[in-house]
């Protein structure tokens with residue numbers, strides 16, 4: 001059975017769309033049960049609605065306290081009984097009720113090679129630091145900011161005439177391949193999630209992209 005997932009997204013949803021394409025192409029053994037957002041205008045919601053995938057807004061402004069919003073979000077997620085929760089450009093920290101609802105089973109995709117450059121400005125900080133290689137990280141979400149166990153990373157070059165947007169676009173192209181691959185690895189049992197995630201040494205061979213864990217060629 002395909003792995004039931006719920007996706008949280010605040011933005012355009014290009015990572016969500018990449019997961020959708022990978023599922024359609026048979027490269028990702030998952031089923032998107034629902035898309036939830038904190039922003040009514042999120043492109044991710046329209047993407048879901050166009051495909052008749054349940055799409056729900058849980059807006060902080062509609063709740064008296066942050067704790068109420070956390071509860072409502074956890075409830076909305078729980079209704080779809082996901083085995084994996086995927087944060088694909090969700091621009092808020094999830095609270096205790098969400099963490100407790102999906103223990104060790106929440107993924108985030110981050111546009112930098114963690115633990116470098118956590119937070120909202122990964123590509124800008126990489127550029128400002130003058131690194132020559134950056135990339136993306138898929139990690140398990142814990143209570144901190146982009147601090148949970150790293151599952152996989154893919155590297156891209158930082159080119160001399162890059163600006164933040166150009167670098168972020170290149171990183172996102174890597175995200176679009178890495179995130180579905182990691183979800184598929186979880187669905188197939190090549191990555192086992194838990195208090196200490198177990199990653200099979202050999203599970204993932206993105207064409208031409210430097211990524212880890214990776215198949216070592218003969």
Ligand code: GRF
Nearest residue numbers: 011012013014015089109111
């Ligand atoms: C991605 O770059 C992701 O790494 C970051 O937010 C961005 C979301 O982009 N957390 P999109 O909405 O998937 O296009």
